[in-house]
Amino acid sequence: MSCERTDTVLDAYFDNELDAIGAAEFERHLEQCSECVKALEGLESLRSSMNRAQLYETAPPSLRKRVLAVLSPARPAPGVLARTRWPWLAIAASLLLALTGWQVASFHPGDNPESMLAAEAVDAHLRSLQPGHLTDVLSSDQHTVKPWFDGKLDFAPPVRDFADRGFPLEGGRLDAIHGRAIAALVYGRRKHLVNVFIWPTSESDASPRGGSRQGYQWLDWRRGGMEFCAVSDTAPADLDQLQRLFTE
Amino acid sequence: MDPEDQARFEMLVLPHLDAAYNLARWLLRGGPDAEDAAQEAMLRSYRFFHGFHGGDVRAWLLQIVRNTCYTWLEKTRKVKDMTEFDEQSHPGASPTPEAIAIAGDNRQRLSHALDSLPPHYREAIVLRELEGCSYKEIAAITSTPMGTVMSTLSRARRQLQLMLRDPAREEAAHEL
Numbered sequence: 001m002s003c004e005r006t007d008t009v010l011d012a013y014f015d016n017e018l019d020a021i022g023a024a025e026f027e028r029h030l031e032q033c034s035e036c037v038k039a040l041e042g043l044e045s046l047r048s049s050m051n052r053a054q055l056y057e058t059a060p061p062s063l064r065k066r067v068l069a070v071l072s073p074a075r076p077a078p079g080v081l082a083r084t085r086w087p088w089l090a091i092a093a094s095l096l097l098a099l100t101g102w103q104v105a106s107f108h109p110g111d112n113p114e115s116m117l118a119a120e121a122v123d124a125h126l127r128s129l130q131p132g133h134l135t136d137v138l139s140s141d142q143h144t145v146k147p148w149f150d151g152k153l154d155f156a157p158p159v160r161d162f163a164d165r166g167f168p169l170e171g172g173r174l175d176a177i178h179g180r181a182i183a184a185l186v187y188g189r190r191k192h193l194v195n196v197f198i199w200p201t202s203e204s205d206a207s208p209r210g211g212s213r214q215g216y217q218w219l220d221w222r223r224g225g226m227e228f229c230a231v232s233d234t235a236p237a238d239l240d241q242l243q244r245l246f247t248e
Numbered sequence: 249m250d251p252e253d254q255a256r257f258e259m260l261v262l263p264h265l266d267a268a269y270n271l272a273r274w275l276l277r278g279g280p281d282a283e284d285a286a287q288e289a290m291l292r293s294y295r296f297f298h299g300f301h302g303g304d305v306r307a308w309l310l311q312i313v314r315n316t317c318y319t320w321l322e323k324t325r326k327v328k329d330m331t332e333f334d335e336q337s338h339p340g341a342s343p344t345p346e347a348i349a350i351a352g353d354n355r356q357r358l359s360h361a362l363d364s365l366p367p368h369y370r371e372a373i374v375l376r377e378l379e380g381c382s383y384k385e386i387a388a389i390t391s392t393p394m395g396t397v398m399s400t401l402s403r404a405r406r407q408l409q410l411m412l413r414d415p416a417r418e419e420a421a422h423e424l
Contacts, residue, residue, distance in 0.1 A: 011402040053355040056378045059269035063283045067290045233263045235380040
């Protein structure tokens with residue numbers, strides 16, 4: 001390119017990898033350089049077509065099974081058991097969980113509400129990853145998912161698809177947090193899964209707070225009488241982005 | 249491994265199995281090799297786990313996956329898999345420009361194009377765009393300085409764009 005900026009700076013700006021000063025400087029440059037603006041659009045279009053193509057390849061079940069089997073030969077992992085030998089046990093266990101709520105997280109007396117919420121949300125996320133537990137209604141159509149919740153919950157969760165922004169809606173299901181029935185929306189993110197738990201709250205709007213727990217990221221916020229908690233093993237920045245989409 | 253480490257491993261490392269497989273799949277360009285290499289990398293990470301003292305567990309695992317895959321490529325003498333010699337002798341392994349053009353489907357087109365990038369370009373794209381890694385993480389995974397990561401990623405994107413825009417220029421792009 002004839003512009004004196006190197007492609008590297010352009011890419012670093014595009015990837016949010018410039019520091020604040022560098023980014024501001026480059027933005028000033030963008031105001032007068034149509035070439036860089038065009039190149040930036042090119043990168044954006046490459047990224048969005050890669051997002052649409054969903055190139056991420058998740059581990060085949062056969063690999064997961066082999067790894068689990070080798071890791072704990074003496075004590076087969078629950079997943080392997082559930083899938084191969086004792087399917088009825090898995091079904092019974094999940095029924096029990098659905099009836100009683102999930103209390104595996106080890107709460108300590110000093111735990112604050114925030115970390116209790118994170119523990120419950122991460123547990124709910126992990127539980128949803130068990131085979132057959134992810135979605136009750138499997139649809140990428142928000143107009144299918146939204147009515148599905150009618151009559152199952154005492155509130156109407158905001159159901160939106162963000163496929164064109166890199167977060168395709170994959171479905172929804174009922175779940176439980178704090179012992180109450182809540183809505184869980186499932187989004188794809190580069191073939192990672194994000195659970196967004198939604199329930200009504202009487203508390204006022206709150207900006208997002210989050211953290212990581214057991215290797216999973218969580219982000220919680222309140223808006224318009226609803227509380228949202230997103231959980232995933234994707235990068236924290238992805239949850240920030242999804243939160244912004246929800247509040248747009 | 250003692251039960252406590254075992255539990256930590258299952259909690260910290262296992263959730264990144266998808267990431268491990270995804271990187272192996274793209275580095276080895278699919279096939280059963282990718283599954284075997286990902287499994288080998290998981291077992292290696294299990295053996296080395298006592299040497300992991302906190303930090304970015306995904307980057308740590310992906311570094312092992314990458315090393316496993318490159319060893320794999322060397323073993324099967326595919327490390328120079330993108331040379332013209334290899335392309336001519338194994339026309340099926342790498343899609344021809346015509347094949348890319350004909351594959352109208354966006355996913356197929358992109359995955360063909362990505363598969364025909366040289367491995368170090370491909371891994372930069374996969375880590376950044378598919379895995380969402382930061383430059384710092386990519387630098388750690390590939391054991392290269394940040395500056396090199398930046399320029400590699402930038403060149404990889406330009407080459408990918410070139411191939412998608414005008415597949416006939418793929419040959420020219422290879423010489424960059």
